[in-house]
Amino acid sequence: MIRRRLDAAGTWLLAGTAALCIALLLGLLLLLLRAGLAPFWPAPVIELSLHDGRVLLGEVVSSEPDSLVLRGSERARIGDAYSRVALADIAMRTQPPDALALQLADGRRLFGRGDEAAVLAGALAPARVLEATRPNADGPIARIGLFARAAARFVGTRPDASALGGGMLPALLGTVTLVLLMSILVMPLGIATAVYLHQRRGFLARSVRGAVNLLAGVPSIVYGVLGLGLFVHGIGAGIDRWFYAERLPVPTFGSGGLLWAALTLALLTLPVVVVSVEEGLARIPAGLRDGALALGATGDEAVWGLLLPAARPAVLTGLILAVARAAGAVAPLMLVGVVKLAPALPLDGTFPYLHPSRQFMHLGFEVYDAALASADAIRGVPRAYACALLLVVVVVVLNLSAILLRNRLRERYRALET
């Protein structure tokens, strides 16, 4: 009986740990959703009457047990109107329905009541008013509209000059372009190598396999070092000297850029792709190859015509893993060309449309930058969370599409695996 109980105890400990993991997973998800979406939700405008007679108008940006931080109208520049108010000092707190919130194109926010707001706008805001709202007066539907507009602006516009406001379109585009470019580079190479390893047994094959395995788990930052040292300073500088000498000393390929970043990431993800594809090929029953050979196919015809198609789920698994790894790798990018604010998009309407030498923005780097290096920390953290959420969405969408595709294929080939 005591045995049974000990057994149960062990089982329950494992189950409890699994529960903890589930809780962790859910908690993380909720936190991301909440913190990532909160910045777009229209906050109420609050009027505080203090015991000392002052009246403050603005948004609450954080609250602690005994105090809160209020953002008032930013008159001169962004981030100049925070004030901490002790709860004890507050006499009255209201949400005046006529309160007006203005969002300026340079990122500043202004608050006023009634006409006062318009005056404020005229006097203090030569900059364009992006949006004027009365958050306290709006109903839930209107608030949802505001929320959606703010979110859309975040996804669909460029950041403003201060980088504290505006959208993240360049970063989004940069991330997606980078990942796609990386995939285009890595997949053919990875597949070719996997096929080579599958067909050959000799010394060369053994050394290739050894190299791939050895570098499979090397940290991304090391790849970044290589990218910077070899691609940027080595090859890039070389290209500049030979082909873009007229522009020197302004570097073209000699500084970090999209191409080098994609190459670095491709190298980073190569082992993953090779291992996954080769395992896929190896898992295909030998009977398939024998069957093709017995019909008069050559070894190559068997591999390319049958085995590789049958290994498509594994190829996609390789792609999924590569994308996941690449989309999340920020550290190497910091060495090979990611910037906080890029003057131009890597992908635009001017020939040749894709500009591999340009520096680019990346959601992951924006997260890092907004969280740690923002000029306005109180704006920075929510903005970092919004970026993070966007990044996660990008990763999940890229992954999910590949996973769905793979599952469809797997269904088709499942009978092969028994």
Place this chain on the structure above:
Amino acid sequence: MPVNPVTCDALLSPDLAGAHARARRRRERVRRALVGGGTALVMAGLLAIPLFLLAGLLPWQGLPDDAWQRLGVLAAGSLRAAAFAALVAVPLGLATALFTAHFCAPRLRGWLKPSLEMLEALPTVVLGLVATATLAPWLKTEVATLLALLVALPAVLLALAFAFGARVRRAGWLPLWLLPLPVALVAIGLALGARSGTVAIAPANPWNALVVGLALGVAALPLVYSVAEDALFLVPREQAQAAFALGATRWQALTTVVLPAAGSGLVAAVLLGVSRCLGETMVVLMASGNTPIAGVDPLTGLRAISAELALVLPDTAPASTTWRSLLLAALALLAVTALLNRLAEAVRARLRRRLQGLPA
């Protein structure tokens, strides 16, 4: 079906048959060239990494005197972060893997495993953000709560198990039943902490090894989990069945049959997890405070090799002494992680060989 003694090739006109054969040979040559070329490129790229690092370092005497010492401090930081992370990732990952591989209802496993593996795709910068912006401020006041939770959770679990465990025959869905437990305990802990109002344990630095360990642990958790789970699941079901048929409980089947078979897979999982933590950049960069403090105190900050590289290298002139000492650090990182991976790979290969010999 009329048997046609004529061959297929000859069914085409003779020159067509010849053309077909020629086209076949041509395609063959093209494919060979592509595969060979691709592999050569890959090999070149992969070899470039160690070669480049070594080449950049070659005149050894150019290293500054304090390079080794600096490297020591950084390495200590990396190790400390990895150690705390392993303390989180290894127990959580292995236990969850054991559960899903051996006890879990297939339907629950069907979504739990992919979900945890999706966590692997979560960019580490996001974890870094959570660590620095949410976890670190919270831990400033709640280290004690965390410790209490660490003790309370298993205690309550064991108590529950002794009370009801024998009555629950199948544990397949147990995690979902137990899900409220950690949530409730966290809530209780928070409430108690808020009521007492005092800070029992205050960290020296809000960005410290504990924060890094927790976040990094979560980052490494999916890797540890999925490697371990794969190893466990590779053990043929028939093995466990045979144990059941001899009267073993599930727990006994796990400990006496499945674990011995898949044990080395678990070791590999731990090795890979540690290697991952050693090289992880963004979390340490964002949550460690980047202060070069040696020592083992979990509540002080640290600076890791990877963070140093990310912070300093972009603005360093190539071939300068700083550059070279950074290359040295990168090489050290490469060597250690490659070694760990090699080890893990060897262990896994042995496991696979053994399980392949295993009758299924």
Place this chain on the structure above:
Amino acid sequence: MSSVTPELPPAQASLRASDDGIALRTESLSLWYGTRRALDAVSLAVPARRITALVGPSGSGKSSLLRCLNRLNDEVDGCRVDGRVWIGDTDAYAADTPVHELRRRVGMVFQRPNPFPLSIGDNVAYGLRLHGVRQRRELDERIEAALRTVALWDEVATRLDDSALDLSLGQQQRLVVARALAVEPEILLLDEPASALDPAATLRFEELLRQLAQRRTLLLVTHNMQQAARVADFTAVLHQGRLVEFDDTDALFTNPRQRLTEDFITGRYG
């Protein structure tokens, strides 16, 4: 199909009458996987110390029936059982029947040899240790006895500590039987135990079964008509989850009572 009489065949009826000779009995046992019925009111009495073969087309429920008898189906999601199973005097599905003890009494051998990745000795000792035998002396004795019973002792006596996975398939299957025998089950269930073996190993394995049947009750599922003919004392024929016929093997193979049986054993179906 519809002509199959649902009543108990006469031979079975006579077996039931005297309970002494019955090691195991099912009473209108039905089994569902989800909503799919795999067994349909099977009432079977298995004579003690004899080999009873269970034959039938693929998917007729042979394995399902076998796995009911030691409640291994408990482990299958969505599997539901109705009816009764008597192991001697124990109602296998009664709430107070300890399932692990039940499984000790009803051993099982699977289709493919599945020795544990332990040493040869530990494989045999496994069940003993589970059921509380700890003393080295006793373990050793029992291991030797079990291995002798399956005629493996002479081959492995000097290498009890080698991995069981290094044995040949035929040896592995013997080892698995020894492992099951070590805990001294009254009944041994065998699910196509020879289907992975080559003809010579199969014959040797069948010879082992004959010897075991001197002291134990064996219930053998087999695909292979000829195997049933060779080793079984009694043969039961299943078809689409129903028990079509149960008889003395001699009689069944020369003069079966049911058309379905006849078609099955003479290769006339479709």
Place this chain on the structure above:
Amino acid sequence: MSSVTPELPPAQASLRASDDGIALRTESLSLWYGTRRALDAVSLAVPARRITALVGPSGSGKSSLLRCLNRLNDEVDGCRVDGRVWIGDTDAYAADTPVHELRRRVGMVFQRPNPFPLSIGDNVAYGLRLHGVRQRRELDERIEAALRTVALWDEVATRLDDSALDLSLGQQQRLVVARALAVEPEILLLDEPASALDPAATLRFEELLRQLAQRRTLLLVTHNMQQAARVADFTAVLHQGRLVEFDDTDALFTNPRQRLTEDFITGRYG
């Protein structure tokens, strides 16, 4: 073992005398894997348009012999062949014999059904396309003809585009035969082709083999004595890489000439 006469058994000698009836002949064929000899001077003449079974204990070299005949052993590392193989008038191992064309003429079916993960139609078309048939009309005709030959057409005619992996095992094995037949081989090698099938599917598959043998030469490796007895016109017995006996199946199973054969077919060894 040492009593095995190395000369060609009389039945073979008579077969050799008239070459018309011989589809395939080996002349003192030996085969090594590394230094390990798997075939030892096997001289076998396989009668045309008959089923010849190749039986023998496990490891006696049956599969090795079969895989020599279409040079599939070329793919095995360290495998070396000595002696001659004549496929009709072609010396299979001559330097100028195109191996892919040879394999077209000598089809092969393996132990487990191995349909390609393509549609049913594409499976059958695979070999045709390899050998240069491209026109849709011709492909369609040949697919239908091949599927009719294996009696699968009626079952799959409406779903030629479905995946071949969805078929039952028995159907898959027929499909694989159709695939091999589509390129119109003269000889079909079969390596334990029914060992994955259940008894009913096995009988149906054997029936198919009988029909194929009306027009083609079949060489069938089987573990299963009874199967050889049921389907083969001639039976060859291998033992430790040597050809022990070759005879008319009737004679071999009632009155074998060699003690080894007798022991093998009557279950007396060891």
Place this chain on the structure above:
Amino acid sequence: MDRLHLSQHISRQFNSEIDDVRRRVLAMGGLVEEQIDAALHVLIERDAAAATAIRDRERSINEMELAIDERCTFILARRQPAASDLRLVLAVMKMLADLERIGDEAKRVARMAERLLGDEGSADLTAALAELGEQARGMLRGALDAFARFDGDLALDVMRRDRRLDGLYRDLNETLVARMQAAPERIPAELERLWCARSLERIGDRCKNLCEFVLYLVQGKDVRHSGLAKGE
């Protein structure tokens, strides 16, 4: 008619083998019938012409016996028949011996009838012998019919007729002994007749055997030595 579903095997070759055996047995049965006819012809019509035909036929019957027996052996060796297939093969193998012996007896009758050609005998005697022969031939036909149709009832019927044949034989036996005693010089001729009668009676016995095997084949019961009782 295929009461035993003999042609429903998956293996067509097995079907045709079984069918072949069955047809051959019937063909052999036909030859044996002809043999009896011919013998009776010699005996009753006193026509010696049939004699060589009888010898030839005897040879083919023997050959058929061996051939069918060999076939059956091959079926047993190659097909591992069970249940009704097995019973058929075994029944056939046993019937063959009886059929062949019936042929032998017929030949013997013919041989003796030849010797009797010179002897006038009496019309009564000839009629009695003819009656005996008719009965025996009828039983053989019945037995073959029962086999052809796998008809157990018919087989039982035929078995019942044996008693009548025995009665006829006993009567004839007495008559012949009386005739011998009445005219000792005719003893050799009457002895020949006695042998003839005995052979015909034996044919009846063997037909009964054939029917027993048909019963075994159809019902799976071995009724030998237990007579009609068990068959019914």
Place this chain on the structure above:
Amino acid sequence: MDRLHLSQHISRQFNSEIDDVRRRVLAMGGLVEEQIDAALHVLIERDAAAATAIRDRERSINEMELAIDERCTFILARRQPAASDLRLVLAVMKMLADLERIGDEAKRVARMAERLLGDEGSADLTAALAELGEQARGMLRGALDAFARFDGDLALDVMRRDRRLDGLYRDLNETLVARMQAAPERIPAELERLWCARSLERIGDRCKNLCEFVLYLVQGKDVRHSGLAKGE
């Protein structure tokens, strides 16, 4: 002696089944021999006491025939014997019929000998019959020996002896016919003797059959109808 390696199957049960059949056949053969002995005893020593024993023995012989035949059927159904195993089983099944009939003939001899008890006959006749019986019994013993030892040469030997038996029978036949003609009133008695002689001659024929089956079993050749020529 196990020239056919009948006890070397992996399956011990098969070994014992085969051995059991063989022993039973020999036991049945022994009974049949006893039956002949007893019949000769009645015939020659004129001792009626053996009669009931003969009837009992006859019953056990019949039972044994059926039992062995059933065993053989089961072996065929369950063991799928091939080669020598198959030949053994088939040979036994065919031998059984002959053995049983030998028993029948012996019983018949005994029955007729009983009827002859009151008849004095002549010492010559009795000696001739005894000689015939002795020969027949010798052949049976030889056939059984050949079977027990799977000895083809011995079987051939026995088959050769049949010619001598036939000669004896022919002589006796002539003597008896002469005696009948000489003394018509003794016709019934002489007829009984004639039947006896014929039965003994038939026993010899059947022993020859037994030997043919032994030859088939040992050499795999069917020598029926082709006589000794093929067996040698």
